[in-house]
Amino acid sequence: MTAAPMIDVRGVVYDYPTARALHGVSFTVEAGAVLAMVGPNGAGKTTLLRCMAALDNPTEGEITVAGLDTRTDPRGVHAAIGYLPDFFGLYEELSVRQALTYAARSRGMSPADTPKAVEEAAARVQLTDRIEMRAGELSRGLKQRLAIAQTIVHRPRVLLLDEPAAGLDPEARRSLSDLILRLAGEGMTIVVSSHILAELEDYSTRMLMIRDGAVAGGGVVAAGSGARDGLRVSVSLTDPPEDLADRLAAIGVTLERQEGDEVLLLAPDGEDDAALLARLIGAGLKVRAFQPTRLTLEDAYLAEVTR
Amino acid sequence: MNPEFQRNLWLEASPRRIAWAGVVLLLIYGAAVTLTRNNPYGAFPALGGVGAVVFVACAMLWGARASGNSILAEIADRTWDFQRLSALQPWTMTWGKLFGGSSLAWMCALTGLLMMVIAGVVGGVVGLGVTVIFMLALAVLLQAISLGAALIGVRKARAEGRTARASGVLGGLIIGAILLSWVAGSAGFQRGMGTEGFGALFSANGMVDWGGRLWPAAGFRAVALSLFAAWAVVGAWRLMRLELQMQNAPVVWPAFLIFLAIFAGGFMLRTQGLAAGLAVGSLVVALSAYAAAFAEPADRVRLRQFVQFVGKGDLARAAPLTPAPLAPLLIATLLVLAAFATSNGSLMTPELGQAGALIAFLLRDLGVIALFRMGERPQRGDFSAVVALGLLYGVGGSIGWAVGREAGGALFAPLAHAPLISLMSGLVQAAVVWALAGKRIGLSAPPSVPASVPAT
Numbered sequence: 178m179t180a181a182p183m184i185d186v187r188g189v190v191y192d193y194p195t196a197r198a199l200h201g202v203s204f205t206v207e208a209g210a211v212l213a214m215v216g217p218n219g220a221g222k223t224t225l226l227r228c229m230a231a232l233d234n235p236t237e238g239e240i241t242v243a244g245l246d247t248r249t250d251p252r253g254v255h256a257a258i259g260y261l262p263d264f265f266g267l268y269e270e271l272s273v274r275q276a277l278t279y280a281a282r283s284r285g286m287s288p289a290d291t292p293k294a295v296e297e298a299a300a301r302v303q304l305t306d307r308i309e310m311r312a313g314e315l316s317r318g319l320k321q322r323l324a325i326a327q328t329i330v331h332r333p334r335v336l337l338l339d340e341p342a343a344g345l346d347p348e349a350r351r352s353l354s355d356l357i358l359r360l361a362g363e364g365m366t367i368v369v370s371s372h373i374l375a376e377l378e379d380y381s382t383r384m385l386m387i388r389d390g391a392v393a394g395g396g397v398v399a400a401g402s403g404a405r406d407g408l409r410v411s412v413s414l415t416d417p418p419e420d421l422a423d424r425l426a427a428i429g430v431t432l433e434r435q436e437g438d439e440v441l442l443l444a445p446d447g448e449d450d451a452a453l454l455a456r457l458i459g460a461g462l463k464v465r466a467f468q469p470t471r472l473t474l475e476d477a478y479l480a481e482v483t484r
Numbered sequence: 485m486n487p488e489f490q491r492n493l494w495l496e497a498s499p500r501r502i503a504w505a506g507v508v509l510l511l512i513y514g515a516a517v518t519l520t521r522n523n524p525y526g527a528f529p530a531l532g533g534v535g536a537v538v539f540v541a542c543a544m545l546w547g548a549r550a551s552g553n554s555i556l557a558e559i560a561d562r563t564w565d566f567q568r569l570s571a572l573q574p575w576t577m578t579w580g581k582l583f584g585g586s587s588l589a590w591m592c593a594l595t596g597l598l599m600m601v602i603a604g605v606v607g608g609v610v611g612l613g614v615t616v617i618f619m620l621a622l623a624v625l626l627q628a629i630s631l632g633a634a635l636i637g638v639r640k641a642r643a644e645g646r647t648a649r650a651s652g653v654l655g656g657l658i659i660g661a662i663l664l665s666w667v668a669g670s671a672g673f674q675r676g677m678g679t680e681g682f683g684a685l686f687s688a689n690g691m692v693d694w695g696g697r698l699w700p701a702a703g704f705r706a707v708a709l710s711l712f713a714a715w716a717v718v719g720a721w722r723l724m725r726l727e728l729q730m731q732n733a734p735v736v737w738p739a740f741l742i743f744l745a746i747f748a749g750g751f752m753l754r755t756q757g758l759a760a761g762l763a764v765g766s767l768v769v770a771l772s773a774y775a776a777a778f779a780e781p782a783d784r785v786r787l788r789q790f791v792q793f794v795g796k797g798d799l800a801r802a803a804p805l806t807p808a809p810l811a812p813l814l815i816a817t818l819l820v821l822a823a824f825a826t827s828n829g830s831l832m833t834p835e836l837g838q839a840g841a842l843i844a845f846l847l848r849d850l851g852v853i854a855l856f857r858m859g860e861r862p863q864r865g866d867f868s869a870v871v872a873l874g875l876l877y878g879v880g881g882s883i884g885w886a887v888g889r890e891a892g893g894a895l896f897a898p899l900a901h902a903p904l905i906s907l908m909s910g911l912v913q914a915a916v917v918w919a920l921a922g923k924r925i926g927l928s929a930p931p932s933v934p935a936s937v938p939a940t
Contacts, residue, residue, distance in 0.1 A: 192785045193785070194643065194782070194783060194785060194858075194862065195860060230569065231729055232565060232569070236789065251728070251730065252728065252730070255568075255569045255570065255571055255729075258569075260565075260569055266561040266562030266563040266566070268491070268495065268561070269561075270495055275494055279487055279490070282487035282490075283487045283567075283571065283572050284570055284571045285571035327566070331571075
């Protein structure tokens with residue numbers, strides 16, 4: 178029996194008064210995944226994220242987050258998630274400590290647990306040394322960190338980030354990537370939306386493409402440097418046989434792509450390079466070149482676009 | 485402590501701001517004492533008067549503005565979604581904002597009230613307790629209306645794709661002032677619907693005729709105002725629930741309308757009987773329908789969903805989507821029918837006939853409002869609807885009067901001179917307008933326009 182997904186979106190339609198923004202979107206996200214939600218500006222990513230955050234109700238369809246229905250239990254969903262909108266604001270007159278204290282208390286944390294949670298959240302985003310500073314005195318990058326700290330101070334199970342790297346300098350982006358990797362390492366399920374693939378590359382394990390308010394391609398696919406769905410190998414073959422896919426399947430290898438003599442293979446996670454090469458040769462394939470590789474978000478994006 | 489209240493205290497009532505407010509108040513009270521040092525009655529009467537002014541200025545003006553701003557500032561600072569995602573209960577959020585946003589204003593106002601009470605006790609003022617209750621209730625009423633108006637403004641703005649503005653708060657305050665005039669002018673209500681009540685606001689003399697008996701005016705107004713203040717707080721709480729994505733069953737709003745009908749109708753009971761009381765109640769409830777129609781977000785999708793769920797018989801899902809004007813329309817209609825039923829033979833008196841025609845015209849006007857507010861540019865819908873109604877009543881009524889005197893005028897307004905003509909004309913116009921509005925809203929078909937909208 179498979180575990181229930183952490184996020185389950187089923188047939189979501191969202192209508193603005195003058196147009197339909199989402200057309201029956203469906204997908205699931207497993208617990209612990211870092212999902213890159215990609216697509217052009219205006220594709221419907223923000224609308225979808227707001228529905229997942231139980232800030233807006235879909236016209237049709239259902240969304241469950243951490244097992245809670247966004248329509249029937251929006252407050253439960255709010256307590257289970259952290260959501261950072263693309264254009265966020267801070268209480269500029271409050272100190273970092275006050276802002277985090279309010280965030281923790283307003284998200285249901287007890288007064289006794291709050292001081293420790295505040296210290297932890299500040300440490301996670303490396304704001305401990307600035308904890309008594311006013312939020313308005315922080316730089317753009319530090320404000321972004323404070324905003325993220327506010328969204329994770331209550332230790333949510335799901336984190337939704339909408340264009341989190343927008344407006345950040347390269348150093349701040351690197352810092353954000355490191356933070357997301359740390360949070361993912363702690364088991365948090367994270368959805369990050371962006372229209373810039375490069376900024377998602379470092380930490381994503383899955384990708385979902387949204388275009389014109391609908392899921393494009395084949396839904397949620399493995400992608401990004403964090404993907405752990407197997408060993409990908411780029412192989413050049415001399416005279417690849419007609420039944421290549423069948424021969425590969427017989428030795429437990431999937432043919433992901435073939436362009437003439439060049440093929441992209443996917444072997445099960447944990448597969449040894451040398452053992453795989455030996456099995457390919459053993460299957461009668463004339464291997465000319467063998468290069469373990471990884472599927473970048475851009476590869477996955479282009480593969481989905483041409484699907 | 486309520487986290488929302490505490491956050492507002494951090495922002496609004498910082499030690500520095502409290503210190504500055506203390507200095508200003510000391511200067512004001514010091515000036516009052518200095519200027520009246522030769523007064524044979526001492527400084528207390530002047531301090532009491534200044535205290536009253538401080539209370540009105542701080543609690544009713546500054547406090548009301550601060551309560552509304554506790555929402556509008558969140559919108560301007562882009563922190564409202566963060567608040568909507570909190571786990572705080574709507575009631576916690578409501579009172580945290582209501583009294584936290586105006587915390588410094590309350591601190592200053594209470595010094596004024598204290599001065600007033602001390603001056604009153606020293607001077608032996610009769611009914612001081614009732615006056616204090618009246619003033620506190622008035623302040624809470626204004627602040628709660630301001631908060632509620634801001635919440636209405638936020639909902640409307642979101643549905644209409646624009647940013648919430650302070651004008652929503654202002655509109656709410658005006659509505660509150662009208663309500664207030666009814667309460668304050670309850671003795672004068674019988675003479676002319678209470679707009680003259682402002683004059684009687686601060687001079688609660690005589691008796692009030694309500695519910696078939698006479699009541700001391702000061703006590704009556706204090707109690708009535710306290711009830712309205714409680715309703716205003718409840719209203720703000722219900723609106724906060726909607727903002728926090730919770731669903732409201734259509735219970736509290738109809739209950740308030742019934743309260744309103746009883747309150748208004750009670751003034752007629754002793755002198756003009758039950759039928760007149762019911763008719764006046766229906767009039768007040770009908771007026772509430774207009775307020776509800778403009779306060780509701782111009783959301784075609786929501787209306788379509790409501791109609792679809794009703795069509796499927798799924799009343800559980802339809803109930804939270806019920807348009808706000810529907811309840812006053814139904815209750816006003818029921819009250820008019822009840823007035824007919826209790827009129828003891830005089831089934832078609834001009835007044836009752838006019839009340840029936842009023843419902844027909846209300847139905848038409850709600851259609852006009854829906855027609856203009858549910859267009860492609862809902863941002864301009866409110867203004868367009870007001871202009872359209874003005875033209876229908878003003879220009880249409882004038883032309884009708886010029887052509888056919890009472891009968892002509894009755895085609896465009898619910899007149900007592902020709903109630904049947906008004907009734908029939910109102911119903912025909914309502915049918916036409918609602919047919920147009922239904923087409924514009926797209927009630928018969930779900931939206932299917934394939935388009936990607938900038939996700940904002």
